[in-house]
Structure formats: structure tokens, C-alpha cells
Amino acid sequence: MKSNDFTKSFIAAAVLIIIFVVFWEFFWRSKGYAISFNDDKVIWASARKKVYAPSDRATVFIGSSRIKFDIDIPTWKALTGEDAIQLALVGTSPRPVLHNLARDENFRGKVIMDVQEHAFFSMDSVQREKSARDAIEYFQKETPAQKVNAAFDYVLESNFVFLEEGKFGLNALLNGLNIPNRPGIVIRNGPPKDFSQFSQERQASMTPMFLENKEFQNRLIQYWSDGAALNKSKPIKGSALDAYFHELKISIDKIRSRGGIVVFVRPPSSGKFLERENRDYPRSQYWDLLLKSTRTEGFYYADYPETAYFVCLEESHLTPEDAINYTTALVNILKERESWTFRGTSNSSANPVKR
Amino acid sequence: MLLLHNLPFLSWRTKKINLLIASYLFYAAWNPPFVLLLWLSTLVDYFVGRALYTQENKHKKRLLLVLSLIGNLGMLCFFKYGSFLLENFVTLVNALGLNFHPAKPNIILPAGISFYTFTTLCYTIDMYKRKSEPVRSILDFSLFVTFFPHLVAGPIVRPPQLVPQFQHPHKATRQQLLQGLFLLSLGLFMKIVVADTLLAGTANNVFGFPRPLPGLDAWMGVLAFSGQIFFDFAGYSTCAIGVAMSLGFILPENFRYPYAAIGFTDFWRRWHITLSSWLRDYLYIPLGGNRKGEIRTYFNLMITMLLGGLWHGASWTFVVWGALHGIYLCIEKGFTQIFGNKEMRSPAKQVLIQAGFAPALVKNKLIQNVLLALGTFFLVNVTWVFFRAKDFSMAWRLLVAMFGQSKNAAPLLPTIDILKVSGVVALMFIFHWLMRNTSVLQVAKKTSWWVFACFWAFLVICIIVSQKSADSFIYFQF
Numbered sequence: 001m002k003s004n005d006f007t008k009s010f011i012a013a014a015v016l017i018i019i020f021v022v023f024w025e026f027f028w029r030s031k032g033y034a035i036s037f038n039d040d041k042v043i044w045a046s047a048r049k050k051v052y053a054p055s056d057r058a059t060v061f062i063g064s065s066r067i068k069f070d071i072d073i074p075t076w077k078a079l080t081g082e083d084a085i086q087l088a089l090v091g092t093s094p095r096p097v098l099h100n101l102a103r104d105e106n107f108r109g110k111v112i113m114d115v116q117e118h119a120f121f122s123m124d125s126v127q128r129e130k131s132a133r134d135a136i137e138y139f140q141k142e143t144p145a146q147k148v149n150a151a152f153d154y155v156l157e158s159n160f161v162f163l164e165e166g167k168f169g170l171n172a173l174l175n176g177l178n179i180p181n182r183p184g185i186v187i188r189n190g191p192p193k194d195f196s197q198f199s200q201e202r203q204a205s206m207t208p209m210f211l212e213n214k215e216f217q218n219r220l221i222q223y224w225s226d227g228a229a230l231n232k233s234k235p236i237k238g239s240a241l242d243a244y245f246h247e248l249k250i251s252i253d254k255i256r257s258r259g260g261i262v263v264f265v266r267p268p269s270s271g272k273f274l275e276r277e278n279r280d281y282p283r284s285q286y287w288d289l290l291l292k293s294t295r296t297e298g299f300y301y302a303d304y305p306e307t308a309y310f311v312c313l314e315e316s317h318l319t320p321e322d323a324i325n326y327t328t329a330l331v332n333i334l335k336e337r338e339s340w341t342f343r344g345t346s347n348s349s350a351n352p353v354k355r
Numbered sequence: 356m357l358l359l360h361n362l363p364f365l366s367w368r369t370k371k372i373n374l375l376i377a378s379y380l381f382y383a384a385w386n387p388p389f390v391l392l393l394w395l396s397t398l399v400d401y402f403v404g405r406a407l408y409t410q411e412n413k414h415k416k417r418l419l420l421v422l423s424l425i426g427n428l429g430m431l432c433f434f435k436y437g438s439f440l441l442e443n444f445v446t447l448v449n450a451l452g453l454n455f456h457p458a459k460p461n462i463i464l465p466a467g468i469s470f471y472t473f474t475t476l477c478y479t480i481d482m483y484k485r486k487s488e489p490v491r492s493i494l495d496f497s498l499f500v501t502f503f504p505h506l507v508a509g510p511i512v513r514p515p516q517l518v519p520q521f522q523h524p525h526k527a528t529r530q531q532l533l534q535g536l537f538l539l540s541l542g543l544f545m546k547i548v549v550a551d552t553l554l555a556g557t558a559n560n561v562f563g564f565p566r567p568l569p570g571l572d573a574w575m576g577v578l579a580f581s582g583q584i585f586f587d588f589a590g591y592s593t594c595a596i597g598v599a600m601s602l603g604f605i606l607p608e609n610f611r612y613p614y615a616a617i618g619f620t621d622f623w624r625r626w627h628i629t630l631s632s633w634l635r636d637y638l639y640i641p642l643g644g645n646r647k648g649e650i651r652t653y654f655n656l657m658i659t660m661l662l663g664g665l666w667h668g669a670s671w672t673f674v675v676w677g678a679l680h681g682i683y684l685c686i687e688k689g690f691t692q693i694f695g696n697k698e699m700r701s702p703a704k705q706v707l708i709q710a711g712f713a714p715a716l717v718k719n720k721l722i723q724n725v726l727l728a729l730g731t732f733f734l735v736n737v738t739w740v741f742f743r744a745k746d747f748s749m750a751w752r753l754l755v756a757m758f759g760q761s762k763n764a765a766p767l768l769p770t771i772d773i774l775k776v777s778g779v780v781a782l783m784f785i786f787h788w789l790m791r792n793t794s795v796l797q798v799a800k801k802t803s804w805w806v807f808a809c810f811w812a813f814l815v816i817c818i819i820v821s822q823k824s825a826d827s828f829i830y831f832q833f
Contacts, residue, residue, distance in 0.1 A: 006533035012808035145384035165822040179770045
């Protein structure tokens with residue numbers, strides 16, 4: 001047999017690869033998926049770098065998934081003339097990020113910290129902080145090679161739907177086979193992939209498929225409910241809670257001492273999810289105490305007529321349309337506060353931005 | 356780099372300068388200040404190497420060698436073993452009753468320091484022994500030390516393997532270019548798809564699990580790591596060899612299907628070949644090898660393997676890993692001497708058959724060999740527990756679980772992980788067995804072009820679908 005000289009193989013392999021890439025991209029697009037970025041530590045680090053520029057005209061959002069869905073960044077920018085930097089991480093407590101910002105002498109901006117009770121006040125909040133700690137470590141140790149790689153990633157992810165690893169990566173696809181497990185094994189693979197998409201600025205939003213499909217919404221409500229049933233973590237109480245608040249206050253004071261501002265927000269939730277939050281973490285024992293102990297202002301959605309009416313489709317996050325309204329309402333609420341100034345615009349009320 | 360290297364109007368010297376700049380940029384892409392260390396090491400060894408070769412005075416020659424060893428090993432000791440040595444010193448003096456608690460040093464380990472230190476060490480030792488000519492040009496020497504494909508994780512090259520290739524113009528043929536690109540694809544497939552996507556998660560979960568595990572989960576974790584470490588490291592070596600080949604340079608082979616090894620002598624001829632041959636030539640043989648009697652041979656073997664273990668990392672778990680391999684080799688050697696039988700080619704075959712690991716009734720040579728390879732693989736897996744576990748309590752917990760002694764163990768791994776690991780490891784073993792006496796390029800040359808094209812496309816498509824799960828290569832930390 002004649003020896004393979006690799007040339008024909010190389011050309012044929014290249015053709016096959018191109019055919020596959022085109023097919024794979026169109027396949028996922030035909031299913032309704034749109035461009036969405038990997039919401040990982042790499043993109044977090046790139047957002048983290050922006051907190052200084054412009055140093056005193058940026059608002060940084062930290063917390064868990066709720067604020068990622070509920071703050072509409074284009075609306076925020078349009079209404080305030082300021083940069084909005086999304087540093088919240090899905091399923092985490094914002095504590096490590098707050099401490100990281102507090103330790104950073106060059107950070108002098110404003111911080112809005114989202115409080116989702118189960119992520120913020122539970123005994124397993126330290127475990128829940130892992131992704132935040134990983135992201136901070138990556139930011140601090142990011143090598144020049146990783147920076148270049150991240151720049152390439154942005155270009156590719158801006159053009160190819162299938163490059164969202166969490167949805168279409170090999171492991172995600174294999175995990176999606178849902179092969180039954182041995183008794184005693186509980187694996188939660190994360191919310192269904194039809195639920196969310198992420199912008200380059202790390203804003204999360206529900207996909208059109210999810211918004212249109214009642215069955216998906218009910219499945220996600222069930223997913224939250226199953227998660228709550230499995231969650232055996234107890235709320236932080238007593239002296240541990242005092243110490244926890246004290247630690248937060250130290251960081252908040254550090255940011256304030258440099259001219260920065262920190263406020264808490266409690267975005268809307270609904271239905272059984274809200275019931276569980278109220279049951280496990282009564283407002284008077286947690287939210288109110290948090291504000292008092294840290295001497296920090298907070299905005300609880302139910303206290304304001306402009307934000308009290310929101311109903312979350314899947315009980316925990318706002319739809320893209322409601323996110324615009326909620327963001328507008330929050331900007332207006334903040335504009336009325338003397339403690340909070342938007343340096344780019346006057347403090348007059350704004351209307352929702354139409355897009 | 357490919358483009359620059361193939362420009363027709365550039366001189367060979369300019370192309371070498373380009374390669375050198377690219378190599379420094381490659382290294383600086385991780386941590387720029389550590390390029391200074393490379394420069395220092397290169398300069399010192401270039402000049403000391405020349406002086407060692409030309410120096411006639413024995414005492415001065417020895418002094419120069421000692422200086423070079425102190426320079427090279429001192430740097431390695433400080434960066435790699437500084438914290439470890441201090442930690443052990445503190446434990447020792449506190450055990451003696453002194454209350455000594457110094458601040459923990461915060462030393463960052465430069466990537467690939469163990470690799471380039473060994474590369475430069477072998478040059479100075481060769482110069483001392485006048486085994487080869489000194490490199491005349493500092494450009495060639497710098498490129499030999501720094502050539503980016505081998506710089507951070509090997510293969511560990513010797514001067515005669517690479518320096519002559521820099522002395523005359525080198526350009527890849529079309530065949531070499533395509534073979535190099537294929538090897539690069541294969542290496543990336545091994546790293547990204549198999550090591551990182553299919554195996555790393557299970558290994559991390561099992562080795563990071565703080566409670567007792569059932570035997571199945573423990574074995575799956577260890578097998579996952581066994582596959583991960585091979586595909587990660589051999590994947591890097593394959594990439595390095597492929598990249599060098601596409602530029603027209605040949606790097607030495609580093610892995611030869613090690614999990615098909617029959618016995619441990621065979622294993623070390625197939626696993627990290629450039630390190631094991633380095634340790635043989637620059638440690639075992641200078642210690643006396645097998646020339647100074649039986650007891651000394653075993654001692655030399657153990658010292659070599661213990662230091663080989665320590666080379667991998669500053670921890671006692673690595674020392675135990677090396678010790679286990681040393682013990683395996685000693686036992687194999689002992690059995691070979693006691694039951695020496697010239698009809699049986701492999702010492703391991705004698706060892707294991709005589710030890711009763713393979714049933715004597717099994718007459719079929721193929722089955723015998725497969726059983727012996729499986730036995731070797733089994734024992735190698737036991738050593739990986741110490742290599743991967745972060746401390747002895749974790750290693751012990753896993754060993755207890757692997758041999759079915761765990762109490763109150765709760766299952767950890769989902770079925771999909773078990774399927775991934777068992778599928779990959781079974782295929783890996785079969786593939787190693789089938790390929791044990793050949794190479795992937797030899798098989799590729801014999802394969803019809805369209806079958807090979809489909810295989811190549813499959814590799815790249817899997818890389819694309821796996822996406823960027825990749826972490827840094829495990830051996831970068833060594």
C-alpha cells in the first residue's frame with residue numbers, strides 16, 4: 001500500500017472540520033439559542049478591571065444571580081451616564097468580592113450589594129463563596145497569556161453560539177443525558193440551559209424560549225423547590241451573625257473612607273421562593289439587622305410602590321422587560337437620596353428606557 | 356512563528372534569533388520577571404561549560420563543577436524546595452523542644468524550573484566529562500536551553516540531541532509540517548478532551564472528598580487520575596514534539612505507551628523517558644549503578660527513585676511515590692536474579708509468574724503478557740494515590756477505600772462519571788497494548804488517507820466541542 005503523505009488527509013480533515021462547525025452552529029441556532037457569553041472567572045476578571053475607569057463614576061454590582069438578571073446595564077448607563085460593572089456571581093455570597101474591593105486602595109466607586117438571603121445569611125455561605133474566591137484569585141494571578149486568550153475568546157464567543165461551554169460543551173452535553181445514578185447520589189446540574197443567557201457585560205437575562213414556554217418556567221420553579229428541599233444549611237445566628245456583620249462593616253467603612261458608597265438592595269422574589277426566604281430568614285432578624293449593624297442604607301423592593309408590584313416569572317428573577325422597569329425605579333429611588341449622587345446627570349426622575 | 360521561520364529572505368541566524376525571542380515571549384507570557392532567571396542560568400552555564408571543557412587543572416575543574424551545581428541546584432532548591440525545607444526544619448527543631456515559628460515564605464515557583472535546570476545541568480556535566488564539544492555560539496546555547504516547545508515541561512533534551520540542529524539551516528518538509536500539525540492536534544486532544552474534560556473532574560472530586568468513600572468511587576478517582584496524568588503530560592510532550600517538528604526540529608520521544616508496560620523496568624522505559632534516562636545517566640550510573648555489588652545496586656536504585664520522586668514536587672508524598680517505584684524495581688530485580696531464566700525475556704514476567712500473580716495454568720503468551728501488563732498497571736495505580744493526594748491522611752483514606760475497608764462510606768460519583776472513566780481507561784489500556792511496539796506516525800503512514808482524515812477531523816472536532824475546560828498542564832508546576 002502506498003504510504004499516506006498526509007496532504008490529502010490534511011485537506012479532507014480541514015473540510016470535515018469546517019462542515020462540522022457550520023452544522024454545529026446552525027443546529028443550535030435553529031433550536032432558538034442566541035449569542036451568549038461564558039459567565040466564568042475569565043469574563044469576571046475582565047469586568048473587575050473596569051472598576052477604576054472612570055474611577056469615581058462607576059457603580060459596581062455585587063451579589064448573586066438576582067442582581068445579574070434584575071439590573072439592566074444599558075438602562076442604568078443611559079439613565080445615569082455612569083458605567084455599570086456587574087461583578088455578581090451566580091449562587092454566591094458577595095462577601096469575598098466586597099472584601100476584595102475594600103482591600104483595593106484604588107477602588108473609590110459605588111457599590112450596590114444584592115442580598116439573597118439563602119446565599120447571604122446561611123451557614124454554607126462560605127462554601128457558596130468558592131466561585132467568588134476562584135474568580136478573585138484568577139483576577140489577581142491572571143497571566144499575560146491568559147489575558148491574550150481572553151481577548152480571543154471574546155471575539156469567538158461574540159460570533160459563535162456553540163461556544164457557550166456551560167450549555168454546549170462536551171461535559172454539559174454528557175451531563176444532559178441524565179443517566180440514572182446509584183441510590184444516595186444527589187447531583188444538581190444547574191438550571192436548564194434554556195433558562196438564561198449572558199451578555200459581554202455579564203448581564204443575565206431569560207432566553208426568549210424560556211419566556212414563551214410555561215412548562216420550562218414550571219420546571220424551573222420545581223428546580224428551585226427541589227434545591228430548597230435538599231439544602232440542609234442552617235441560618236447564621238447569634239454571635240456568629242454579629243461577627244459576620246462586623247466583618248462586613250469593616251469593609252464597607254474602608255470603601256467609605258476613600259469616598260466610595262455602599263448600599264444594599266433586596267430585589268423582588270415571589271411565590272413559594274419568597275415564602276421560603278421569609279420563613280428561613282425573617283426580615284426583622286436579618287435584613288433589618290444587617291442595615292443596622294453595618295449602618296448602611298438598604299432598598300427592600302417591597303418598601304417602594306415602584307418596585308413592590310413585580311412578580312417573578314419563575315419566582316426568583318425578573319424578565320428582561322421587568323429588569324428595565326426595576327432598574328429605572330431603582331435609579332429614581334437612588335436619585336432621591338442625598339447620600340447617593342450620580343455624577344453624570346442631574347438628580348431628576350427618569351423614565352424607562354425604550355429599546 | 357511558522358510564517359517567520361519559512362520566510363525565504365531571512366538568514367538562518369535571523370531565524371534563530373526569532374525563535375529565541377519567541378521562546379522568551381512564550382516564557383514571559385506566564386510571569387515576565389522569571390525570564391531573568393532563564394538568562395542568568397543560560398549565561399552562567401554557557402561560560403562555566405566552556406571553562407569546564409578547557410580547564411586542565413583537576414581541582415579548578417572540580418571547583419567550577421561545584422559552582423555550577425550550586426548555581427543550578429541552588430536556584431531549584433530555593434524556588435522549589437525552600438518552603439519544604441523550612442517547614443521540615445521547623446518541625447524538627449520544635450520536636451527537639453525549641454519554639455521556632457518563622458513567617459511562612461511566599462515563594463512563587465517559576466514554571467518549568469525543574470526541566471530547564473536538568474537541561475543545563477546535563478550540559479555542564481557533559482562538559483566536565485568532555486562527553487561532547489562545548490556549544491560555540493551563545494545564540495545556539497540560549498536556544499538549546501530556551502527553545503519554547505521543550506522549555507516548560509520537556510522533553511528534557513541533551514545537547515547532542517538539539518544543538519547540532521541549530522548549527523545548520525533547518526526547515527520542515529511538507530510531510531514534517533503536516534505530521535507536526537497532526538501531533539499538535541493529537542496532543543491537544545489528549546490534554547483538552549481526555550485529561551481535562553473527561554477525567555479531571557472525577558479525579559478532583561475523589562481526591563478532594565474529605566469523607567470515607569466506597570471502593571468503586573475510590574478506584575474510579577484513582578483510575579481517572581492515572582489517565583489524567585498520562586494524557587496531560589504525554590499530551591504536552593506530543594504537542595511539543597509536533598510544534599518542533601512543524602518547524603523542522605526533532606525532539607526526543609518522551610512516552611511510549613507506558614500502561615502496556617510489563618513490569619517496572621519496562622514502565623520506566625516508556626514513561627517520561629527523557630527524565631528516566633537522565634536519572635539513569637546523571638545519577639544512577641555516577642552513583643555506581645550496578646557495578647559495585649548487589650547491595651549497592653539496590654541502594655543506588657532507591658536513591659535514584661527517591662530523588663526522582665522529590666524532583667516532581669516538594670512534598671513527602673512524592674518521596675513515597677518514588678520510594679514505591681524504587682521498591683517495585685528492587686523486587687523485580689531481585690526476582691530476576693533469583694529466578695533468572697533466559698527463556699523469559701521480561702524480568703517482570705519472571706517476577707510476577709514466580710510470585711504467583713499470573714496463574715501458571717495460563718499458557719497462552721498473549722494472555723500472560725496482558726495479565727502482567729494489567730498487574731503492572733494495578734501497582735502503578737497504587738503509586739498514583741501518593742502522587743495526587745495532598746497529604747498522607749488523604750492517601751491513606753483512599754487506599755483503605757480502594758481495598759474495601761471503608762466504613763460509613765457514601766457514594767459520590769454519578770453514573771456518567773463512572774462511565775466516562777471506565778470507558779476512557781479501558782480504551783487507553785487497549786490502545787496502549789495495541790501500540791506498544793509501534794508509533795502513532797508509523798500507524799498513520801500505513802492508514803488510508805481518508806480514514807486518517809476522518810480520525811484527524813474527529814480529534815479536532817472533539818477539541819472544539821470540549822471547548823475551553825482546559826487548565827494548565829500538571830507538569831508545568833514541576
